[in-house]
Amino acid sequence: MVGIVGYGAYIPRCRIKVEEIAKVWGADAPSYKRGLGLQEKSVPQPDQDTITMSVEATKNALKRAPHVDPKKIGAIYIGSESHPYAVKPSGTTVAEAIGATPDIHCADYEFACKAGTEGMFVVYGLVKAGLIEYGLGIGADTSQGAPGDALEYSAAAGAASFIFGNDKVLAECNETFSFMTDTPDFWRREHEFYPRHGGRFTGEPAYFKHITGCAEGLMKKAGTEPKDFNYVIFHQPNGKFPQRVGKMLGFTPEQIEPGLLCPLLGNTYSGSSPMGLTSTLDISKPGDKIMLVSYGSGAGSDGFIFTVTDRINEVRDLAPKTRYMLDNNKRYIDYGTYAKYRGKILTAD
């Protein structure tokens, strides 16, 4: 049995409300809140980045996998759009921080918001192939959204980390399926600070086409249908899209709700659907079936089916739950502080 043996998330304390951003741009906050299904978003502090959040999330994952000696972790793959360095990996720093070096393979992944599930997919494959005993797949981002762009209301920060292995599995991976096409709906070129996007083109021909294509392919491959699942998690660029795609596929709001963090978290890009999986595992029971479908612009979706095991009851409470981090210890900041934290204030030289 190969699957998840430990999981953890991390959410920074700072938050900014939609109203605070809308005020600066003279925008209509209620219509943004309604249109995006979003109240507020998380903001990283100046000393937080993809690496620090990955370490925090991985520490929580290790707490839930006390049997895993970090030295036995054979691979760390971090998916992000905001690796702090263009040249120099994030993975080695995380590996060093958790004591997993030097007998380990590291790589940083990038595929817009899908990069996190990419890392999970590869370590799952390596464990299944017997090449490594344990592997870490991480999705983390301090997401960028240009000032004044619709993305600024949602681009948030957070991380999720998953240890895959084949002993004391808490959620067995039953099936995977991926769905990719060349669809340029959202992009950021080298040396550009903020991503650009195709507006409404990011919806139907991009997000909806790939998620439905992946979910349908996955269910067909596994011989399952929506009612066979207790929970489902879709990528969450806003609060509305996951609910709409769920409805299109035949899932109920109840199946989606536990993993739907976006309304209070924002879009954590590579961390988005993986963090939804952590909050769903937090409330799941042995035997529950969970489907996860990510989405990354450019474009593609990775799909997974997990079955939760008895192990969940032993490890669930060993680390902070995702909803707890979302709902507690919050510190609201104003736009000026946000602009400073996010490096949006530049001096002439």
Add this chain to the structure above:
Amino acid sequence: MREVCVIGVGMNKWGELWDKSIRDLFVESALLAIKDAGVDKIDSMYVGCMTSGLFVGQEHLASLLADYLGRTPISSTRVESACASGGAAVRCGFIEVASGMSDVVLVGGVEKMTDVSGDGATYALATAADQEYEVFHGATFPGLYALMAKRHMHEFGTTRDMLSAVAVKNHDNGSKNPLAQFQSKTTLEGVANAVMVADPLTLMDCSPITDGAACAILASVDKAREISKNPLVKILGVGNATDRIALHSRKSLTTLNATLEASKRAYEMAGKTPKDIDFAEVHDCFTIAEIMVTEDLGFFEKGKGGHAALEGKTALDGEKPINTSGGLKSKGHPVGATGVAQIVEVVKQLRGEAGERQLKNPKVGLTQNMGGSGGSAVVHILEVM
């Protein structure tokens, strides 16, 4: 002048058609119209398109479309009159057949609007206003029509609910049109409470950005009798007129003079009066536009257009059904295609092919297509033979 008939119409579903290019859109509807008409040879074609250069970077459109329709070396001409380009193309085809120069002419309209961002579309559309005296100073089309709406409210007591009633009615009609971009209904409150675009116009007072095309085949009555299996629909009257393009140059903000003049000419040519018109497709780019147009066409007294909408007089079962297709508001507004799509709807109604939204035995229909904030207008009057 020879008499001219519409012997075939063609249109596909409109909307955000991400996987269709401008040539796909046009050729698909042209083939439908050719098939509907049952013709194997067309003598010439006219294409209405407002700004394919700004929307998709393609000019020389008439030749491109003749090429992809497989009809080179046919004569093919693009016609531009902003949002009235489609109506103007129909008029050109009418003139060519009426003059005896051609027997069968394809008239079409097309616009591919979703390849640019919202800002890009706003910029492209604003080129239909007076760049130097309106647009450079910040005016956009919602802004210009909002000025007209405010003035109409001030002069005639037109209310928020009257504007909303136009959108509600057009969405009701559009919900019965399988080719419409939006087939959802709305309510007076839904329109009033939508996001504000330009006071008093909310998002639901505005027509959408749309990809689409529409085509029709025109023929002389003699030719039509020879080849057509459809009930013949004759174009009785055609009127085209212009107005001062910038709002500030006009004597009145509440009269669309180009529409008034174009309709006078069409009525005179057709030998009809507003009372003779059973139904009409009009240019509701904004809800206020439909109210003003129904007044300027002589359907309702000036200042009473809003009341007529609110009282249901323009509904499918009203005394003067307006925009049975859903109008620009619900069917969509691919600017260059709109004027031709109005002809498509009138022909379908007159032939009794309008499905769920079919009127009871209509005989005479009118189309009114308008450019920019009303700087040009084309009116056609059609009768089933």
